[in-house]
Amino acid sequence: MEINPAVTFKHDRSVMHAKRPKVLIVGAGLGGLALGMIFEKSDTPYEIFERAQEVKPLGSAVSLTGASAPLFKQLGIYDEFHALSRALAVVQVVTAPELEPAFMVKGSENPVKRYGAETRLIPRPTLYDLLMRQVPKERIHLGKKVLSTHQGGNGVLIRCADGSEYEGDILVGSDGAYSAVRQNLYAQLKKENKLPASDELPLPFLNVCLVGQTRPLTHEEFPDLAKAECQFKNILAKDKPYAWLTFTTEQSTVCFAIFQYLTAETSKDNDAFKNSEWGNEAALAMCEEVRDFPIVSGGEKQLTLGDLFDWTPKELISKVMLEEKIFKTWSDCRTVLMGDACHKLNPSGGEGGNNALHDAVVLANYIHALPDHPVAEEIDAAFQAYRTERIPWVEASFATSQAFRNMVDSNMKAKITRYLMKNIPGWVSGMVERRVLSNRPQVYFLPRDETPCEMAPAPQPSLNLKRPDSEKQQQSIKDNAGEEGTSRPI
Known part of the structure; x- marks a missing residue:
């Protein structure tokens, strides 16, 4: 040709x-x-x-709203997708280090009735x-x-x-x-x-992000896993340029994402041309920086991001840039x-x-x-x-x-x-x-x-x-x- x-x-x-x-x-x-x-x-x-x-099984979790359900139904895979995912109805925002509840972001009470399907989260x-x-x-x-x-x-x-x-x-x-x-x-x-x-x-970028997914955990290790709906916790630091998210999954794992907000100085250390494909060493180095940050597990024992890292195969933790542009x-x-x-x-x-x-x-x-x-x-x-x-x-x-x-x-x-x-x-x-x-x-x-x-x-x-x-x-x-x-x- x-x-x-x-x-x-x-x-x-x-x-x-x-x-x-x-x-x-x-x-x-x-x-x-x-x-x-x-x-x-x-x-x-x-x-x-x-x-x-x-x-490779890298990454954290994906939330798909009811707006994407028609495609999966047309392709005949919605039932399997539904079985592999958890309903996500509420995003709970808390502040660190006290882990005090700040507010909640809620969707409609009956999304299936309104839109034909609900938002679901899947690893x-x-x-x-x-x-x-x-x-x-x-x-x-x-x-x-x-x-x-x-x-x-x-x-x-x-x-x-x-x-x-x-x-x-x-x-x-x-x-x-x-x-x-x-x-x-x-x-x-x-x-x-x-x-x-x-x-x-x-491509401009203001943040870098650490993502991963733990091995399957017991309800004793992470009590929030016992709840049928996805427990989505968005934790905001009062005195650090970080925010971190945790999500419970249908696979009894906990997915996580840790955002670092960059300044003009820290952006130089995360230059896009040098680090568009960070290796595992960069990811593990960021793990050490944030491992003491507290998380909400639903139990009395105080857990940290370090606990999630210890429950996660190290090769499945990755560091990515968060570019933004149309x-x-x-x-x-x-x-x-x-x-x-x-x-x-x-x-x-x-x-x-x-x-x-x-x-x-x-x-x-x-x-x-x-x-x-x-x-x-x-x-x-x-x-x-x-x-x-x-x-x-x-x-x-x-x-x-x-x-x-x-x-x-x-x-x-x-x-x-x-x-x-x-x-x-x-x-x-x-x-x-x-x-x-x-x-x-x-x-x-x-x-x-x-x-x-x-x-x-x-x-x-x-x-x-x-x-x-x-x-x-x-x-x-x-x-x-x-x-x-x-x-x-x-």
Whole structure:
């Protein structure tokens, strides 16, 4: 396949054998796996490429609201997800070192009745295992670190560090905050003077975070595990630039996340270019800094973060940066970004997982609705429609995540935010919740989730898509001026 043919050609679908565009997905994270799961239910050919040699059970926990339940129901995995997770109805905020209750952030009393499903918390490794099992192993290629990408009028090409090359029709960058796909795309757009100045700036980050999950514990070791609902404790330090979270899981483990709020000086010690992939030594060093911080276990014995660290395999504790940015450029030609690659949210608001899933739904809809043998212009138009549909929801989630991040900091803005959250009228919090949970996107080409609920979902443009009839499309598009295949230099 020529990525950049020297001459243009007449793109006549009437003489072509029906062929669906092949999708190359870079990154086997939450978004990439969700996209693969959706394509597995269709006739869209796809391959997933993951830089890691193996998928390690790293991370803490993911909270998914009822807004993501329709997708899991459409894919037939909601019951298993429900069995592996715990309902999350209340976030309890306390202050340290006294561990005095400050206030609670509550959802609606009956979310299933209102929205069709409740918010549930699941350990990140458990969620990834569930999603990985939905994608055939032969579709996921591990140890494929992408070095370069190329695109043109006829297709896309990726080159990996092991010397292998792969060709396709569409390239999806789902490879995280430091996406190789985005870096290659932006480098090309910069050469063409098409990259907005803000997209050239490095990813800003104000926090670093230590995450992990203990081994299964007994109720005697951690009494809160005996409670059916997830016990989510958000602990704020009065005199330290830290906040830490603990969550109980259905697996009788305790997940944790410790946030350090950086100053101009401490940011130098956590430089993004030096530490985008911290090793285990950096994680363990941070463990020593915070191991005496107290936690709430539900029992009389006073536990600390050190107890959680001692109950956790050391190789499963990791340190990560918490970047925050929405990029303006999400796509060009045959390449498109999703998830953290185009919008990185602070995890304090718990919106990252939901947005990755919603990206997958909407992007899959627009790709599935493409005609056979789509030209670059048709693909690019679909990607623009995908961004147009998603960007208002992403911006709203970004604002929410920043509000929660501000709440747990130690500055005056944080104190004001906490005061507002503590005293916010019920009708205001209800309005915010309804707006967020009204966005319940579904895959248009799978049987609809018809779970009855009081609140109808917000309009979803991609739910009304339909793939052109192959015979009719050949006749109606054949003479369209847009069918002149144009190639672009790479």
